[in-house]
Every structure is written in structure tokens, then in C-alpha cells.
Amino acid sequence: MTPPQRKLRSTEWFGNADKNGFMHRSWMKNQGIPDHAFDGRPIIGICNTWSELTPCNAHLRKLAEHVKRGIYEAGGFPVEFPVFSNGESNLRPTAMLTRNLASMDVEEAIRGNPIDAVVLLAGCDKTTPALLMGAASCDIPAIVVTGGPMLNGKLENKDIGSGTAVWQLHESLKAGAIDLHQFLAAEGGMSRSAGSCNTMGTASTMACMAEALGTSLPHNAAIPAVDARRYVLAHMSGQRIVGMAHEQLTLSKILTRAAFENAIRTNAAIGGSTNAVIHLKAIAGRIGVPLDLEDWTRIGRGTPTLVDLQPSGRFLMEAFYYAGGLPAVLRRLGENHLLPHPEALTVNGKTLWDNVRQAPQYDDEVIRPLSQPLVADGGICILRGNLAPRGAVLKPSAASPELLRHRGRAVVFENLEHYKERIVDDSLDIDASCVMVMKNCGPKGYPGMAEVGNMGLPPKLLRQGVKDMVRISDARMSGTAYGTVVLHVAPEAAAGGPLAAVRDGDFIELDCARGRLHLDISAAELAARLAAPNASDRGGHGGYQRLYVDHVLQADEGCDFDFLVGCRGAAVPRHSH
Structure with missing residues (x-):
């Protein structure tokens, strides 16, 4: 059966017996394309x-x-x-x-x-x-x-997951549970196809x-x-x-x-x-x-x-x-x-x-019935409060249930470099009840909002057997990562968001059931801190990075450029050579 004929976009280039049609077809023919390719069939x-x-x-x-x-x-x-x-x-x-x-x-x-x-x-x-x-x-x-x-990754005759295995094995290395040889042994088998x-x-x-x-x-x-x-x-x-x-x-x-x-x-x-x-x-x-x-x-x-x-x-x-x-x-x-x-x-x-409607279902362990879910209340938890007035996200299925409602003392990292310096210091004043906070890793701050929100835990706590802590940032994290991690805090610190005001020792409350993320300081104190200059330096960017920082929207808006939002359609002015 011949499909119904509709005018195709490509006929504007190839469908005319004029100078432009000649040139469009002729130049394409240098690839060995025959005449019948331009007979009105879809390109x-x-x-x-x-x-x-x-x-x-x-x-x-x-x-x-x-x-x-x-x-x-x-x-x-x-x-x-x-x-x-x-x-x-x-x-x-x-x-x-x-x-x-x-x-x-x-x-x-x-x-x-x-x-x-x-x-x-x-x-x-x-x-x-x-x-x-x-x-x-x-x-x-x-x-x-x-x-x-x-294909499934393999290590010591067991399946390992790409990405996820890296985070797990690296934490084990820092905790002293495995040595460097054991860590690197996984490298060849993790990504094998x-x-x-x-x-x-x-x-x-x-x-x-x-x-x-x-x-x-x-x-x-x-x-x-x-x-x-x-x-x-x-x-x-x-x-x-x-x-x-x-x-x-x-x-x-x-x-x-x-x-x-x-x-x-x-x-x-x-x-x-x-x-x-x-x-x-x-x-x-x-x-x-x-x-x-x-x-x-x-x-x-x-x-x-x-x-x-x-x-x-x-x-x-x-x-x-x-x-x-x-x-x-x-x-x-x-x-x-x-x-x-x-x-x-x-x-x-x-x-x-x-x-x-008739899709086969072969394994109730992998794709569970509703009566036996992996997590009864899944989805993405959207959090709001004075720390994230335009929202933040958390993935409950990858978090520790006991930490989904938590109040703890903030340990603050001003940026990724500051985190890397402080986290390995065994004298850092931090315990398992603390809330790790990282700033200036959002769309404008990094720039690009890197996947660094799943901050690795302090080695001294890993050696004590600590597996998870509440972590908060304006960054993203890899979809392969896990933990009780609050991400995409908006507005970000580099855009003057409240995250910029958090200091060591502040108390932060997380309550996923209520969708609440709260910094325990007064509104007046928060305003005073935000009125002070942000230490983040976003200068020095040129080229595409300059365009990005100047025009990127916040995480709650999808991080698109402000001038790209909307459908512009496929129409294009016809050029005459």
C-alpha cells in the first residue's frame, strides 16, 4: 500500500528544476547517490x-x-x-x-x-x-x-555494576577493608562490553x-x-x-x-x-x-x-x-x-x-509485584524550606531509611577543592550524626553542576564502620551512586541561594515525609549572612563557559539556557545561491 503523499521538507531543497535544486542534488551526487534518491522519498x-x-x-x-x-x-x-x-x-x-x-x-x-x-x-x-x-x-x-x-561486570565470579562498584570499592579502600591491588583488580571486569x-x-x-x-x-x-x-x-x-x-x-x-x-x-x-x-x-x-x-x-x-x-x-x-x-x-x-x-x-x-498490555513478565525478583516492592514509597522526594526555597531532591530508594528524618550539625565545605582538603584530615570535627554540606557546585558555581554531590565519607568514619551520612549540596550525583544525599539545592550558592549562608556548627533538619529542609537559624540571621559577599569566585570564564554561566537556568528549571526554552519549529528561510 502506497503511503499518503504529503509535502516533505526535503522537497524545498531537492524538488525543484531550478538553479538551487540543481546545486543541492548535484553536490549530494558526489557521494554516488543516484537520481531516484531525489524522487520525493523521505530523507x-x-x-x-x-x-x-x-x-x-x-x-x-x-x-x-x-x-x-x-x-x-x-x-x-x-x-x-x-x-x-x-x-x-x-x-x-x-x-x-x-x-x-x-x-x-x-x-x-x-x-x-x-x-x-x-x-x-x-x-x-x-x-x-x-x-x-x-x-x-x-x-x-x-x-x-x-x-x-x-553486559554485567564481573569480579571474583560475582556480578558488579558499572559506576556503583567504583563508589563501593573506593569506600572500602579508604576504610582499609581492601588494598590497592584488590581495588584495581575490578577495573578490567567492570566495563567488559x-x-x-x-x-x-x-x-x-x-x-x-x-x-x-x-x-x-x-x-x-x-x-x-x-x-x-x-x-x-x-x-x-x-x-x-x-x-x-x-x-x-x-x-x-x-x-x-x-x-x-x-x-x-x-x-x-x-x-x-x-x-x-x-x-x-x-x-x-x-x-x-x-x-x-x-x-x-x-x-x-x-x-x-x-x-x-x-x-x-x-x-x-x-x-x-x-x-x-x-x-x-x-x-x-x-x-x-x-x-x-x-x-x-x-x-x-x-x-x-x-x-x-500483553508484555511478558518473567522474573518477580527483578521486577517485583506491587505486594512486594523494593521500596513502598519510591519516586523522587522534593524538599523545600529556608535552605532550598526553590526546591531540592533526594532519592529515597537509594537512601538509608533511618536518615530520612534527621537533625544534625553542619560540617561545611565551601567548594569541591575545600572538601578534598578537609575530608582526609583525621582531626576534622565530624561524626556520623553530622550533616555534610558542600557549596558552589551548582549550574553557575562549578560551572556545569558536576556529579560530586555524593561526597565520600571521611576515612576516619569509614574505618569505624559508618556507611552513610546526610549530605547536602547544589551539585548533582551520578545515577549509579547511592546514599542519603540531598541534591540540586535551588537557588544554588553561587546565585546567592541560602546554601551560601551555612556555617560549621549550624543545625540542619531533614524530614523527607514532610518535604522539609530547614537551616536552624533565624530569618534575620540568614538575611544578614546572605548580605555579606559570597567567597565564590566565578570570574575567569571565557568562551562557551562564559555563555553558560551568564544564561543557565537553575536546577528547578532544568538548567537549560534562558534563550533556548520553547519550540522554534523547523521552518528555515529559503536561501538563493
């Missing part, structure tokens, strides 16, 4: 974050070939193009600094080129939200294909968010990177994007308010990363959907965490896929009337519920 962009400097995405060139097969098979013509690839493991000072840069690259590449729809090839933490942000700003048909998680982190870190979380939002085909989130079924999914995604181009199934028809509410509930059920709060807010801002921190409380809190994966639980992404993957989780939520909007549209043209 499909493959937006690729492949890079050997982004280990999680280093296999995406191979994945792109399978996408191309699907596009050709469905009667489209694929054109692959690179965009900035910001890998979490190598890029300094933090990949979050360049998420917005990557999104700008994506947006301008899509808008300025003759493509009718786009396949977004992503994987590592920031690449998935960056590509969705950029594509949302153009609002053309788009489908997400992520690279998939690594292509793919992103095999824990429910930010990469896996955002792959799950893409699927829950309806922007990828079912099972995209969890198929291991080296499993042949990952290539089949890439092929089928290539096929499907051609149909989406004909149907003009644009992102604004999928990224609705209902889709974001489904994603928030899903994040709670999987024990997803706190970084999802910032990324979903930024994506929503690009497509014009209102999303607030209160939505995470209203929709996410009270949802049981069903997925027993590290860092919250025991298993890894391989087991998650074999247990049924995200469709099994969504089915379990839907059958228990916990899927807010089962009728939400997805990229295959079906509703979310149509896609998962």
Missing part, C-alpha cells in the same frame, strides 16, 4: 553521537548501519550526521556543562538541513536528553534509539524515560548493547521513522503533558536517577509543556519502586531485560491503575497501553 537524518571519546557510544556507528537498512527497506533515504558527543566518563569539567551545547548542535543541524525526520542515536547520560531537547525545538518526526547497557552503564544510572534511566515518553519503540531501554536484538530494534526503528515522516507524526504529538506524567511515574517504579528531574524539565521546556517540581511529588511519590536494580537494589540491566524490561514494568503499573495516561500516543502509532 531521514541519523543524528549520531558516536565518538571514541564517549565509550558508552563508541559502537553507535555499527548501530547506524542497521538503522539505514530499515530506512532503505521502508523506501526512505538515510543521511547520517555527527553532533557533539558529551561522554560522562572522560569529559571535563562535567558532561552536564555541554548538554545544552549538544542540544544546540542538534537543533541547528536538523533545522538547517534537508531532512524530513530524524533518528536520534544516543546512549551516554547527557546525549539522550540533549538529542531530545534539540529535536523538540524543531518539532519534526523523531525516534530515539539508544545504544543499550553493557560495548554499551552504557549496566546499573539504573542516568543512561539507563533516560533510556527508560525515552521509552515511557513514547519516543522509542518498546524494549529500546533495556536490550543489552551487544545483543543481536539491539540491532533488530535499530532496523525496525529505521523502518518506522519513514512511516512517521509520511504521517507527520511530530514530537509535539507525542511529548504531551500526559507523556511526561507517565515518565515521572515510571521513574519512581524503576528507581531512576535524580538527574531525570532536570532532563525531563528541560525537554518539556523545549516542547512547551509545563512541568514543575511539585509534579514529582504529586505523581511520583507514593509509587512503589518495583525494579530491584543497583544502586537501589541488587540486579543489573541484563537481568532487567531478561525479566521483561520496561514493558513489563509498564504493564504492572497499568494493571494496577498506576499508569497515569495509558492512552498516550507513541512513535509506533499505538498507545502506550497497546504496546505493553
